[in-house]
Amino acid sequence: MNSDEPIVFVVDDDYRVREALSSLIASVGLRVVAFGSAVEFLESEKPDSPACLVLDLQLPDVNGLELQQALAALDGPPIVFITGHGDIPSSVRAIKAGAIEFLPKPFSEQELLRAIDAAIVLDREARRNRSELAELQKRYSFLTPREREVLPYVVAGFANKQTAADLGTSEITIGVHRGQIMHKMGARSLAELVRMSDKLGLARATGRSK
């Protein structure tokens, strides 16, 4: 199965709505998997592909907003809420917590589909970001502790000599470490290494003495 083919999850306790949404979403060529409850959804095997969750606010087991919170920790898919009688506080909470859209029933199909598309685009982006970060983290894990110490100096633009003085070693050793870091991280230039470091959220060295 093509891992880039998006998938839409539908969670609604009403089977009629579930079926209708599944059919509507399938009619625009998207994969659809529907669930009757939050638990069913959480326990299901999810393919590794860009996804979107169309979530009913009122569910018999877990409230839609609670599910949203739970999914946020799990890098869950972006959520499009649908609701039978949505109230303003719920919608505000949902949007603030990152929901793509909050649609009261009956909703227009165009709004729903546009929201789903947006969600998938967002998720695809997020997924790419997430896989890039994972690759960088894997590469970073190959660095020795000494190389991880040197990296902040390199990305901060310190000369080898100064770094060596700070870390109490020789300029030659620092030069070797720098070469190893560039190689292990797969950075073709210092600029790329700086970008990678930022992505990993590493701090830049400020120097012990100036």
Next chain:
Amino acid sequence: MQRHTATEFGRLVKRVEEKTLHPARLNIGSRLILCFVFIILVMLAADAVVLWQFQVVRAQAERLNGIDQKLVTLLRVHASLLEFYAGLEAIAQTQDAGLLVKEAGALRTVALNDIQHAVSSFSLLPSDLQRDPNFLPTIHVIQSSLTSQLETIIKLATSGDWRAVQLRLSNQVRPLESMTSALVEKVDHDAAEQRTETVLNAGRVQRLVFMIVPTTAVFALLIAATLGLAITRSITQPLARLLEGSKALARGEFQHHVAIQGQDELAHLGQVFNDTARRLRDLYAVLQSSEDRLRLVIDTIPAHVWSAGPDGTVDFINRRWLESTGLSLENGGWNWSSAVHPEDLTRFVNSLHLALAAGGPMECEARLRQADGKYRWFLIRNVPLHDELGNIVKRYGTSVDIEDRKQAEDALRQAQADLAHVNRVNTMGELTASLAHEVNQPLSAIAANGHACLRWLSADPPNLAKAREAAERIIRDGQDAGEIVRRVRALFRRAPGEKDVLDLNEVIGEVLRLLGGDAGKRGIEVETDLDKKLPAVVADRVQLQQVVLNLVLNGIEAMDQVADRQKTILIRSAWDGPNAAVVEVQDNGAGFENPERAFEAFFTTKQNGMGMGLAICRSIIEAHHGRLWVASNKGPGATVCFTIPLKTSGTQ
């Protein structure tokens, strides 16, 4: 001239009054006694004068009498002398000496007796008549010579010398005779003189009497009149002052002071009067201050105080009330009709008349107009004051401001009504929300399926199988929605829950109590015509209340736009045949154009109505085996009626 005399007399009286008899020196009693004593003395004096004059007259008469007596005595002496000589001569003629001796003694005795008698009579005469000095000596001469002559004659006779006797008789006795004759003549002459004098005197005295007696009488009368007038004035003047004082006192002029003169009873009375007036003044001052204090209390207490006559006419209202109403009693500005709110006036007047007729206390709540033209609620109370006979002499009342309490009551009632309304709306709202959700689900599904169906059909190539599935789901969901609506209607029609034995009138009463404030606030008159003898019904109390509440609220809301007539709701309970009761709720509002449509769900004539009321009511009543229908009024408005079986009919 006469007037001049009169003024003179008046002045005299005044002078006498002022100086001689200054009034009130003496007590009136003593003064009167003195006056009478004086008058009596004056009269006695007058009488004495008269008596004296009579005495004078009588003295003249006696004098005349005395003169006559003197003359008679003298004449008798003269006659007896003549007789003596005649007797002696006769005896001498006989010359009988024995006879002469025998007779001479007798003759001498007679003559001497007569002379003696004359002397004694003469001595009895008044002295002024005895002025003749010769009378008595002459008599004595005669008396003595007579005796000696006789002895001489007897001697001569005894000697027989008759001649000498005769001579003696003629020579010596004859001069005696002439002596008496001369005396008689003299006395007679004197008598004539004196008589003339006396008659003259008597005439003078008589004239004097005629003058003196009337003069004395007039004088006495004048004195009596003067005194009487003076005394009367001395009494009437202080009396007049006292009268004037008492009149002033009666007018309430306690400052009046009666002028006091002297020390008599009237002066004492005047003193007492002045003392009494002063004490009255003091008492009045005390009373005034006490009244002021009382007035202060009455004006200050936090209530309106008023009093009215037995007929209910207000004659006093305290300052607090005057200030709060801006009206006043004086210029006739006070009457109940200008004070009481027009809407409360009839009720108030009825209450007042009822209390007046029954003679009992009165209590009424009414809005009273304030100085700023606004009305405030007051509790007006009034009690009668009875006299010993039980007649009402006064009515005393208070009016206490209960606006705040009233507003609180209104607010409470409003809150209750609002709560009831909110409850109803909430129930309806929840029901509606739930119903909307129920229906929304299949409707959303239908819409989504419709779009899906269209997309499957418009795909290239069209996916007919998927489109068919979608269409089939549309049909299924549509039926679902219908089923939901059916279920909701069934919900309303479901059998009532707990049934109690209820008094229908009590249920109506509870609802009306709940609505009291709302109806009053909207200016609606709620009337009831309840058959008190209705047996109990068996029903769900809450549902039955909901029905009555709904019908009455419907009626009230239907009258919202009514402005040209009194808004009235009439609730009637009555028998409907032997086994059922009927309740009618009649309003005079807009009425129904099409009564049967009223029971359709979501049908409403009201802008903010939900149109569920009558439908639900009918469901409830039918669940109780009753009927609910709408009847048109003869006049404006509508009547909604429902029947409900009585307990006696055996319905359970």
